[in-house]
Amino acid sequence: MSEAGGEAWDAGLAAAQEALVRAMTAGGPMPDGFDGAAVRAAAHGILLKRAGEVARAWPALAAAYGTSWKAEFAAWAAPRPTRGSFRDGWDFARAHREGLAGEAARELALAEIGWAYDGASAPRRRRAALRRVPGGVAVLLGGRVRILGGPPR
Amino acid sequence: MDLGVGIGWRPEIAGFVGALPGLRFTEVIAESVHPAHPAPELLGLRERGAAVVPHGVKLSLGGAEPVDAARVAHLAACAEALGAPLVSEHVAFVRAGGIEAGHLLPVPRTRAALDALTANIRRTQAELPVPLAVEPIATLFDWPDAEYAEGDFLTELLDRTGALLLLDVANVYANARNRGEDPVRLLDRLPLERVAYCHVAGGVEQGGRYHDTHTAAVPQDVLDLITDLCGRHRPPGFLLERDGHYPPIGEMRAELDAIAAASGLAAIT
Numbered sequence: 001m002s003e004a005g006g007e008a009w010d011a012g013l014a015a016a017q018e019a020l021v022r023a024m025t026a027g028g029p030m031p032d033g034f035d036g037a038a039v040r041a042a043a044h045g046i047l048l049k050r051a052g053e054v055a056r057a058w059p060a061l062a063a064a065y066g067t068s069w070k071a072e073f074a075a076w077a078a079p080r081p082t083r084g085s086f087r088d089g090w091d092f093a094r095a096h097r098e099g100l101a102g103e104a105a106r107e108l109a110l111a112e113i114g115w116a117y118d119g120a121s122a123p124r125r126r127r128a129a130l131r132r133v134p135g136g137v138a139v140l141l142g143g144r145v146r147i148l149g150g151p152p153r
Numbered sequence: 154m155d156l157g158v159g160i161g162w163r164p165e166i167a168g169f170v171g172a173l174p175g176l177r178f179t180e181v182i183a184e185s186v187h188p189a190h191p192a193p194e195l196l197g198l199r200e201r202g203a204a205v206v207p208h209g210v211k212l213s214l215g216g217a218e219p220v221d222a223a224r225v226a227h228l229a230a231c232a233e234a235l236g237a238p239l240v241s242e243h244v245a246f247v248r249a250g251g252i253e254a255g256h257l258l259p260v261p262r263t264r265a266a267l268d269a270l271t272a273n274i275r276r277t278q279a280e281l282p283v284p285l286a287v288e289p290i291a292t293l294f295d296w297p298d299a300e301y302a303e304g305d306f307l308t309e310l311l312d313r314t315g316a317l318l319l320l321d322v323a324n325v326y327a328n329a330r331n332r333g334e335d336p337v338r339l340l341d342r343l344p345l346e347r348v349a350y351c352h353v354a355g356g357v358e359q360g361g362r363y364h365d366t367h368t369a370a371v372p373q374d375v376l377d378l379i380t381d382l383c384g385r386h387r388p389p390g391f392l393l394e395r396d397g398h399y400p401p402i403g404e405m406r407a408e409l410d411a412i413a414a415a416s417g418l419a420a421i422t
Contacts, residue, residue, distance in 0.1 A: 010268065017246055
């Protein structure tokens with residue numbers, strides 16, 4: 001399946017590329033003939049790059065993990081192909097919701113009030129919503145989020 | 154076209170880039186541009202007469218599947234919006250079977266991959282208002298069963314498509330270092346007169362491998378390779394890529410000056 005729905009130029013090449021991507025991002029088996037250690041090193045480099053991108057989209061989330069952010073994210077993301085840094089960070093935050101506090105919990109709450117996201121398809125902007133957040137109640141109206149009760153600063 | 158020394162435009166360093174007195178050449182990640190509303194700083198550079206080159210990273214020209222028409226249209230719209238003299242993309246694939254790899258991956262050096270690349274580049278060129286330059290990537294591994302040497306594969310691709318070459322000197326260095334080869338040997342196998350411009354960047358050594366991260370200073374070996382390249386055929390421009398761990402302004406200025414000195418081009422700082 002291509003993004004554009006087009007038929008592959010070459011079915012054998014398509015299958016070989018998919019097998020490599022699965023090995024690097026989705027826990028698939030290493031295809032024959034590759035230097036497995038080198039491919040794993042490349043895959044790990046990609047995970048670290050993804051961690052940096054997610055940290056830009058979710059700064060409070062990354063900050064909550066301090067210097068262990070890249071390692072924590074990489075371990076979680078290793079068998080999960082990227083769906084873009086916004087969703088990657090959201091999925092990570094939801095999977096670690098229990099441990100989130102302060103600014104990181106607030107960052108997740110603000111995303112959840114602004115967007116409808118079922119974890120499976122792309123997030124959609126909400127038009128209006130009301131939600132408890134650490135330190136008060138967040139109200140989304142006309143595309144703007146306001147916090148009633150003030151932030152916990 | 155004479156581009157000179159440039160630096161990749163990123164929002165984090167927009168102030169530094171915009172303040173470079175001699176800058177006539179920059180590059181912006183195409184996927185980050187809204188063609189209807191490009192960043193005002195970029196339009197300001199364009200008005201000053203600087204060339205702004207949209208650089209795509211997610212087209213997947215090397216994919217076994219046809220390039221996505223919407224992504225090609227976006228690249229074309231970026232070129233129009235920025236008055237770009239050319240656009241660039243990679244000799245790589247970034248997704249397969251509907252799964253995003255998250256980065257640029259190498260293609261096998263086979264006839265089948267060459268055919269797919271050729272078809273995708275031609276399809277892209279047909280929609281672009283300006284020439285396309287394609288960039289060989291840095292890779293930590295190669296596919297087994299290569300049917301072409303790297304230089305022959307790239308030369309054949311350029312011959313078939315008429316595309317220009319975006320030669321990343323740091324990628325040439327990184328690949329040669331990780332393969333235990335001499336980077337100059339690849340320079341001697343490439344059609345250097347087809348180079349539209351060059352990339353330059355720094356990387357980090359990790360676990361015995363050199364990763365081209367764009368987050369560190371340009372190594373002296375890469376600067377030396379620039380000099381080797383210019384001794385053979387000097388390309389129209391060299392562009393510094395920095396994608397994080399931004400150093401103090403003085404260090405970034407010194408990097409640009411070092412690239413100018415190594416290439417014999419005018420300093421822009």
